[in-house]
Amino acid sequence: MNLLNQTNEKIIPSLFLLLLITGLFSCTSESELTQVDVVVYGGTSSAVIAAVELAQSGKSVVIVSPDIHIGGLSSNGLGFSDTGNKEAIGGLAREFYHRVWQHYNDSLAWNWEQHSDFGNRGQGTVAMDGESRTMWIFEPHVAEQVFEDLIAENKIPVFRDEWLDRETGVEKENGRIVAIETLSGKRYRAKVFIDATYEGDLMAAAGVSYHVGREACDEYGEKWNGVQAGVFHHTHHFQVPIDPYVIPGDPSSGLLPKIADEKPGANCSGDDKIQAYCFRLCMSNHPENRVPFTKPDNYDPNDFELLGRLFDSGWNEWFNKFDLIPNRKTDTNNHGPFSSDNIGMNYDYPEASYERRQEIIQEHANYQKGLLYYVANDERVPEKIREEMKNWGLAKDEFTDNGNWPHQLYIREARRMIGEYVTTEKDILGERLVPEPIGMGSYTMDSHNVQRFVTEEGYVQNEGDLGVHPHAPYQIAYGSIIPKKEECKNLLVPVCVSSSHIAYGSIRMEPVFMILGQSAAVAATIAIDDKSAVQDISYLEMREHLMQKKQVLSLND
Template identity: 45%
Template sequence: MTIGVLNDMNAREYDICVYGETSAGVTAAVQAGRMGKSVVLISNSAHVGGTTTSGLTATDINSHLSIGGLSREFYQRIYRYYLDAATWKNQERDAYFQSIVKRVFKGKSDPLKMQWVYESHVAEQIMRTMLLEAGVRVLFNERLDLENGVVKKENTIHKITMESGEEITAKVFIDATYEGDLMAKAGVSYTYGRDANSDYNETYNGYRPNEIVGLEEKGISVDPYRVKGDPASGLLPFIEADAGTVPGSADKRMQSYCYRLTLTDDPANRVPIRKPENYDPLWFEVLARQLELDPAIPLRKKLITLTPMPNRKTDTNHLDFVGANYSYTEGSYEEREKIAALHKDYALGKLWFLANDPRVPEHIREEMSEWGLARDEFVDNGNFPHQLYVREARRMLSDYVMTEHHCTGEEIAPESVGLATYWLDCHYVSMVVDQEGNLRKEGTYWMNTPNYPVSYKSIRPKEKECDNLLVPVCLSASHVAFGSIRMEPVYMVLGQSAATAAALSIDRECSVQDVPYEVLKSRLVSDGQILKR
């Protein structure tokens, strides 16, 4: 199935322009279309859906009752798709769900007819159908001109220009990208990296030394030097020296990125994992030394996570390239592409290492050798996901900042446009050598929290900076709060709410900041959004 693509170089005028093909971008565009607005969705790639359709198929829905609107509809469409016995090619539906009953929050809700475990190509097919039904026009393989791509009249975006020269004029714009490029180039205030705990009186922000890499319980650390025992040889790649950094202090580092690979152990669908051309054994030297200290370590959960997906596939997590993403956020497209390629080499390299390196215990090599890339996924990209999992990049600084206190329920954000449902969660940020010479991971945290509302004020800029832009992904939040909000189902919820506000601002001929909340709330509720826990 294809969606209409505009190829001429003439300026196009729309009511709403959604920049970014993430899950938030898709729901924003669909909602705008359903509200009768002319809408264009600009995709930076040949696909739609972001990581939702690119390997992240073990969806983090720990509270499915709190997911409403188009997000719920999307997962209900997935549920209906997999009711057809013909979609189960090499396993039975009931047997599959029995195998994951204690994982991914059971994967489905029969009462709500929702399913949040699926195959990537199925999710993209459903999203393309929803866009087509809503009359959305999609521009594929277009990127904002980062030098001269945004034209404003005072505090209003008039038009945006792509690298190709394509110009888009709209009444309201929605930046639904993971990076926040449109927001940044429109002159909206933002930050990135980690705040200091003192900024918002938080406890989980900033620099956070974690456990020793090695045998934590015995206080035995992996040797961090290129030549064991020789500091003069230098640290292994992507390891940093801790020069007495104060815990809780701010920096510009962010939690690690990865690719969420789809693997299969089905011989009929399995593509062998080859050693990357740019394979660097030093990237995996820490892991090799860790296995030397603890050869009985299991492959699953400790080294990688293989969450079962339908048809004998997996959502493969914990291929994080710790410390390799620091320059991504503010980088040029070319710099980002290099970082993405680095992460691809790392992901495939780690899997090849685990299956082939003689330093890896035999039980791990044997188990890893059973897995390969899925032949029927990402067929236009060598069976490799097309979207890097950008867990965190820019964060807007609006009139209202979501913080740790909202996540824990100590404060309730006003003017809810949806619920955040996931816990405080941050993957490792860096690996550091402490002042005692121990190698430590750094930056992670995990804490169970209640569901909580996300404020409309946190997805709109300050009016003096821009009055016709909404930002449902790179929203205004501290590093800690963003680590909880950043889940794909919540992005979908916020994308729909952003489009609703955009349409109402057009109807009322007012700025997005002046949309009356009670009017917005009424429409959100009528469209099935869930605004309070």
């Protein structure tokens, strides 16, 4: 996808004229000013849910989306949902999973396998919960259609392929965003703005404080932040000595690809590094719905020599995260010390230009496509694994306009706001009282690896992979989605929330983003009605609205 393609998918003219007549839009000149109560910037699941809540609350709203395909990771391969405790998921987020259940409750949805053959395994829960009428495991195109249905039913205009002008595209007056402008020259004016992107571009362009990278442990009094060399909570590290050099035992021969030549800092020290990205791939082993892995143009088997040495050591966990979703497909995620995570290749992504981000995205795609071809074809790979891998391919009926490859790279973290309240591991672990809760999370504080380096003993090792379980579902503070008042009075940030690196490792799950998107929309509605800054709204009023919307604020309510 060309990030700078300015072709906009416009709403149909008849609907546009109707909106003009009814006063939803106010267009003042040909250059295009769109004026509404709220502008939601982003195409993520959080963006869609926020817009739906606003429309249902009687507010005029548009989604201004850099993406053509909406839904973020929920529509781009992450179908094996990171639910945590499903009882902590309410409101419109739960409605999304209910609609997924409705889809798969129809026998026509099972076109590549029988429903009875699927099984019912989810992540920490059953896949299809008949009692609660929810389903937590789904195909990418099903999720996207649910989001599109929600948008259509609530008559929400979506301006797609519209990219914020990050240099001069945010107009502010008296501490408020007045309007934003995209690279195509379109302007959007609103009373309140919601940044629901994975990158936090609107937040940053509006002059709001944020952090990129890992804080030192002493910044917020945490144990699990910063560098964590030698800490292995999963199996995503090298468990036996593996030589890192091109010629084994010869440092002068240079390092193998994908190994950094710098050492990690001291444990608990901060740095500017972020956890690895990857594409969550939807694969199929159905012969009629399988696209074989092809050799990329720039393929070099030497890029995967480290994996070859890992296989030589006896490692045999390659297929452990081929998590099954309906119709003989997978949500395939990173697993092991050398896998789909492209460790260390994303550090500049959060602050990068659109052009540079596209280069990073393409590099990740090239890496993963080469990895798939290598495992399926290279004789360096054990025959048993190689032959089994040939039974898999990309799902032919997914991402049909993009070579069956996901549109969205998994941006596990980018910028994180420094807002009115910073959520830390103390909140996740229940070590302090959370003020003014607006939703709940429950997933493990999960960070993927951040760097790959050579140890003092001369072997390759990974660093940064953590998994710390909360004792129970935890509350998320309203202050974590609003900037400091002196920085911006009418912006809400439900994705790049105000939190530490390790706390974000739990918050960054798609159900939570949907929850926070809805809560942000409720806050925006109250701020508009009360003509107040988002920092000054009545929490008691917001809490009452959230409870009416069946948002879960405590499991004890």
